[in-house]
Amino acid sequence: MNGYLIAAYTATWIIHIAYLLTLVSRYSRLKREIEELKKK
């Protein structure tokens, strides 16, 4: 398979997965903040 084709498809999924990971990290940070609020 063509190297450029693999590069384009891989880059697409890397960008999507990186964005999804930022969402997961934001969600876990928010969950921690909610726990702290509940403790108070």
Place this chain on the structure above:
Amino acid sequence: MKKAFPILGILTAIVLSYALYQALVVAPTEQTMGEVQRIFYYHVTSAWTAFILFFINFIASVQYLCRSNSGTDRIASGVAIAVGAIVVAAAFFTPVPSGVRPSAVATTGLLITGLYFLIHSRFSRADTDVLAMVSAEVGVVFCTIVLVTGPIWARPVWGIWWTWDMRLTSTLVLWLIYVSYLVLRRFSSSGETPLLAATLAIFGALCVPFVYFSIWFFRTQHPQPVIGGGGSIDPRMMHVLLINWLAFSCFAFLICWSRYRLEKLQREVEQAQAMESLTQSSRSPR
């Protein structure tokens, strides 16, 4: 609705896998470009998805600005109906570009009006601000993919990674406008930020038709549009393209949904934190 999310997630994963299989295996190999042409199934569909998300951002921003006052809200609703009616009338009574069906133009007009009233009925004014932010953020992700996959396709086909032609430059400008929109939202803590962001979003949205039609009105190195505008495409390729678009649209919808819930939760937590600090300051001895 919460129960529907995992089911939709699984369905989207299946559609995305099927679309990938179609793009890499089933779609015929283009004669002049060869295998590298298959980049088109991700590049074009990401561009279309980004445009739709920026359009949702535009409608949500207009509603955020207009719904502060019932008079402007009524005027904006009237304009939305008028735009739909004009597009439908123009589709049947004026010549449309070759290769474009009048019924497709008319459907687009009806969809514009329908989307306006769908957002109007489902989202409060405060929620349209959240929707605008979320659609811009996910739109920037898809636009980034367009700007990354484009040069990867261009290198073997044109022999260069990038050229400052109208389509490429305007897409880069569009991306920069929406990145600046997100930077404004992220780093400005003023109460006027949603208003400023909504105004910026309207200017950004004006750039979208310019990007799309730039290859119709200017001589560019970028290929002609595959739907209308003189370009043509093998029906089997079109089938694969539409499957990939459906898959990425479902994926974008799911990401927007998650991001929307996250943003709403974030705002609730910020509100609770503000209330907590107010209570603490009122309790502390003076």
